[in-house]
Amino acid sequence: MQQTTPRSLALKGLTAAVLGALAFSAQAAEYEWTFQTSETAGEPQFELKKAWAENVTTMSDGRIEIEILPVNAVVQANQTLDAVQSGILQGHLTDPSYFSGRDPAFGMLGNLVGAWGDPLEFLEYMNHGGGEELYNELVNPYGVQLIGAAATGLESFPSTRPIRTVEDLEGLKVRAPEGMVYNIFEKAGAAPVNLPGSEVYTSLEKGVIDAADYTVFSTNHSQGLHSFANYPNYPGFHSLPMVAVSLNKEIWDGLPEDLKAILETSVDKLAYEMVFELKKLDLEAVAEARQDPDIELIDMAPEERAKFRNIAKEEWAAWAERSEMNQKIYDSVVAFLQARNLM
Secondary structure (H helix, E strand, C coil): CCCCCHHHHHHHHHHHHHHHHHHHHHCCCCEEEEEEECCCCCCHHHHHHHHHHHHHHHHCCCCEEEEEECCCCCCCHHHHHHHHHHCCCCEEEECHHHHCCCCCHHHHHHCCCCCCCCHHHHHHHHHHCCHHHHHHHHHHHHCEEEEEEEECCCCCECECCCCCCHHHHCCCEEECCCCHHHHHHHHCCCEEECCCHHHHHHHHHHCCCCEECCCCHHHHHHCCHHHCCCCCECCCCCCCCEEEEEEEHHHHHCCCHHHHHHHHHHHHHHHHHHHHHHHHHHHHHHHHHHCCCCCCCECCCHHHHHHHHHHHHHHHHHHHCCCHHHHHHHHHHHHHHHHCCCC
16 A cells, blocks of 8 residues: 655645646636727736736636737727727727717717816716717717726826916917817917827937826826926916726627626726826825925915816817717716716
8 A cells, every 4th residue: 555645645736736727727718809999918908907907817717818918019099999890809998088089979978178177077978877878879870889987096286397377278289189188288278299198208308398197106207308398387276187998799798797897897997096196106206206395296276277167168168069078968968977966
């Protein structure tokens, strides 16, 4: 009779574990998808989106595997909507404002400039104020389904000169993507310049632009923008973009209900992780920036924020007249904000 020793038991246990792992890895996922994001690899938001994909695999017990790609990996940032519809990509995690050229309603929902003072206000609107239903009404005809919405937080405003009042925006060469944010800065007296995010650093450094609608404070700081755009507005006063986590609609419609529930729950988790992780990183970066005598953080006064918002509200109303969907979004958001004494 073969004697059983602690060593042999350990080896048997190890062998069983290895065989189990091999058997698990040999089981191909039922669904393998590629999603493109709107960030470069390594940015905090990109890492959070990669963690979301890993969480989906864990929650689905390996039935779903998602590859997360950085901006422009397959198509340009403003082309992912078509790529998801055609199946070149299965999904994307991006700011819908990139598609304002297709329909201005993407700008209305994707980044209603001046509307939100806090990302949790926006998430409440999307989840409990009718925002997600309106977004799917908008994107379903493009063959896309919104799984859920996330948000980054208020973007800061790196500038090479102090912006303490709305009047200080006069003549400011500010990077702003096409759409509502461009129009609002123009109405506020600035001279917006449409540049891709990849050109913000060099454009600020060389004086092509004076300021930038770009991203959150911590990302700006880590990229070194404040070494020359050393008058950042924080907290920001203008932009809080949506992160739309979307899937090809045909794929979505064919999923079993348990996987749909897993995906929706995973995006809810991502949304709150993104808000609070980016807030933590912002606070750390702000503390570091305050130690630098060459950097002056500017917190625009409430009355000046109200002035900027009033300019933005005029543009909301103008955009509402462009289409029936725009009017629906405008009426919905305004009703939500008024019900909560937010405007």
